[in-house]
Amino acid sequence: MATEVEIIRGCAEDISDLLRLIKALADFEKAPQEVITTEAELLEDWEMGRFEYLVLKHAQDGIIGISLFYPRYSTWKGACYYLEDLIVEPEHRGKGYGKMLLEATADYAKEAGAKRLDWQVLDWNESAVRFYEKMGAGIETEWWNCKWWLNKQE
Structure with missing residues (x-):
C-alpha cells in the first residue's frame, strides 16, 4: 500500500480535482x-491562504482523495484546525487510505501548533461515524451548528 499511494500538499494544479471531489x-x-464555489474561487482562496489541503495520489488512478482544512481558535483550548472535508473515492475505501489521510491532516495540524482537530459528520452517515470513533474521535451531540449567510444567496 505504501508504494501505490502518497499524500502530499495540494497545489494550484490540483484545484480541478479538489472541486471534482467536493462535488x-x-x-x-x-x-x-x-456547491456554488467555482474552481476560480477555490484557487483564489487557496492562494490567499484561506485553506490548505492534502491530496491522496494513487500511482495508477491519480488523485483519489483530499482533506481540506484551515486554522481556527478555541477560547477554551487555544489553536485548533477545522477539517472541512475528508474525501476518499468510494472505489478506494476500505484500504486504509482514509485513516492515512486523517492522520496526515492531524500531523499537519500538530506541526502548526494546533491542540485539536474539529469536524462535522452527518448523523445518517453511519460508516463515517464508526470510522471516526474507531480513530478515537469523540462525537458530540449537545452542540448545534449555526450558519449566518453574510451575503444573500441566490
Whole structure:
C-alpha cells in the first residue's frame, strides 16, 4: 500500500480535482445544488491562504482523495484546525487510505501548533461515524451548528 499511494500538499494544479471531489461528496450527501464555489474561487482562496489541503495520489488512478482544512481558535483550548472535508473515492475505501489521510491532516495540524482537530459528520452517515470513533474521535451531540449567510444567496 505504501508504494501505490502518497499524500502530499495540494497545489494550484490540483484545484480541478479538489472541486471534482467536493462535488462528489455533495452528491453523496444529497446536496449537489449546495456547491456554488467555482474552481476560480477555490484557487483564489487557496492562494490567499484561506485553506490548505492534502491530496491522496494513487500511482495508477491519480488523485483519489483530499482533506481540506484551515486554522481556527478555541477560547477554551487555544489553536485548533477545522477539517472541512475528508474525501476518499468510494472505489478506494476500505484500504486504509482514509485513516492515512486523517492522520496526515492531524500531523499537519500538530506541526502548526494546533491542540485539536474539529469536524462535522452527518448523523445518517453511519460508516463515517464508526470510522471516526474507531480513530478515537469523540462525537458530540449537545452542540448545534449555526450558519449566518453574510451575503444573500441566490
